[in-house]
Amino acid sequence: MQKIIITGADGRMGRALLSAVLDNPQLQLVGAVVKADSSLIGADVGELIGRGRLDIALSSDLSSLLASDTILIDFTAPQATLDNLAAALKHRSGVVIGTTGFNAEQLIEMNSYADRLAVVYAGNYSVGVNLSLQLLRLATRVMGADSDIEIIEAHHRHKVDAPSGTALMMGEAVAEALGQPLQALAVTDRAGQVGARAPGTIGFASLRGGDTVGEHTVLFAAEGERLEISHKASSRQTFARGALKAAQWLADQDKLGLYNMEDVLGFR
Ligand SMILES: NC(=O)C1=CN([C@@H]2O[C@H](COP(=O)(O)OP(=O)(O)OC[C@H]3O[C@@H](n4cnc5c(N)ncnc54)[C@H](OP(=O)(O)O)[C@@H]3O)[C@@H](O)[C@H]2O)C=CC1
Numbered sequence: 001m002q003k004i005i006i007t008g009a010d011g012r013m014g015r016a017l018l019s020a021v022l023d024n025p026q027l028q029l030v031g032a033v034v035k036a037d038s039s040l041i042g043a044d045v046g047e048l049i050g051r052g053r054l055d056i057a058l059s060s061d062l063s064s065l066l067a068s069d070t071i072l073i074d075f076t077a078p079q080a081t082l083d084n085l086a087a088a089l090k091h092r093s094g095v096v097i098g099t100t101g102f103n104a105e106q107l108i109e110m111n112s113y114a115d116r117l118a119v120v121y122a123g124n125y126s127v128g129v130n131l132s133l134q135l136l137r138l139a140t141r142v143m144g145a146d147s148d149i150e151i152i153e154a155h156h157r158h159k160v161d162a163p164s165g166t167a168l169m170m171g172e173a174v175a176e177a178l179g180q181p182l183q184a185l186a187v188t189d190r191a192g193q194v195g196a197r198a199p200g201t202i203g204f205a206s207l208r209g210g211d212t213v214g215e216h217t218v219l220f221a222a223e224g225e226r227l228e229i230s231h232k233a234s235s236r237q238t239f240a241r242g243a244l245k246a247a248q249w250l251a252d253q254d255k256l257g258l259y260n261m262e263d264v265l266g267f268r
């Protein structure tokens with residue numbers, strides 16, 4: 001059985017991941033980690049997620065749980081993820097990262113682990129979103145030169161980063177098919193007298209409200225027609241199950257490296 005540790009265990013994704021691990025007979029939950037100042041330290045994981053006592057206590061001591069045969073699944077916040085990667089390196093644990101909102105320096109730091117650890121990183125672990133990246137590359141090759149490309153995302157009111165990690169992944173796929181880096185094309189801030197749309201740019205718009213789990217549309221607006229490629233997640237379990245698939249896949253890899261969900265799904 002593959003041993004799994006969940007960080008950010010009391011978060012929205014942390015709880016979804018705990019349920020998904022407990023439902024998967026091929027996985028064994030060996031640790032659930034919360035912040036050092038959390039009032040939940042010592043509480044029972046089963047009671048946290050409404051499943052009755054499981055005799056696994058929430059802990060803040062990630063290092064004491066990590067080992068070379070554990071996989072850490074981390075959906076927390078950018079700095080916490082980088083701290084957790086440093087801890088994983090000491091124990092040679094594989095890491096599956098779902099956190100979004102990294103800045104450029106933080107992404108460079110994450111990439112620096114690629115030759116020392118086995119890591120999967122994806123801004124979205126659903127099958128549908130990762131399949132859509134293939135569709136987006138094709139649509140961009142066919143229609144990209146003649147279309148205005150806009151990426152619209154909607155999330156719940158608690159989300160702290162924008163554009164979403166998924167929107168940026170989609171933007172990267174489109175930019176790659178256009179043969180340019182995303183930073184050179186992305187427009188994320190339209191307000192006031194911004195002027196007419198610059199050709200070849202990729203616009204981003206972010207909506208926040210209610211309990212929206214995660215919705216993304218990439219619009220190719222051409223003369224006389226519009227193509228929209230959309231994905232709607234209706235449950236966090238879809239992300240949790242994808243992350244567990246990534247953990248099982250990572251455990252079977254014999255090479256270190258920074259992988260993504262397209263690697264896990266065999267799409268590239
Ligand atoms: N890749 C994917 O498929 C998906 C990615 N996400 C991403 O996952 C991340 C978490 O999302 P979500 O679960 O909704 O967020 P939550 O805010 O519900 O959970 C975040 C968790 O991380 C913990 N945390 C935050 N900051 C720190 C820190 N500095 N040190 C240690 N722990 C910390 C929080 O602890 P505390 O509660 O004590 O603050 C909490 O347990 C986000 O970046 C989100 O975008 C979300 C869904 C899918």
Ligand SMILES: O=C(O)C1=N[C@H](C(=O)O)C[C@H](O)C1
Nearest residue numbers: 100123124159164165166214
């Ligand atoms: O914060 C979320 O909730 C989500 N975050 C990810 C993102 O930033 O794209 C994935 C999903 O859309 C939910």
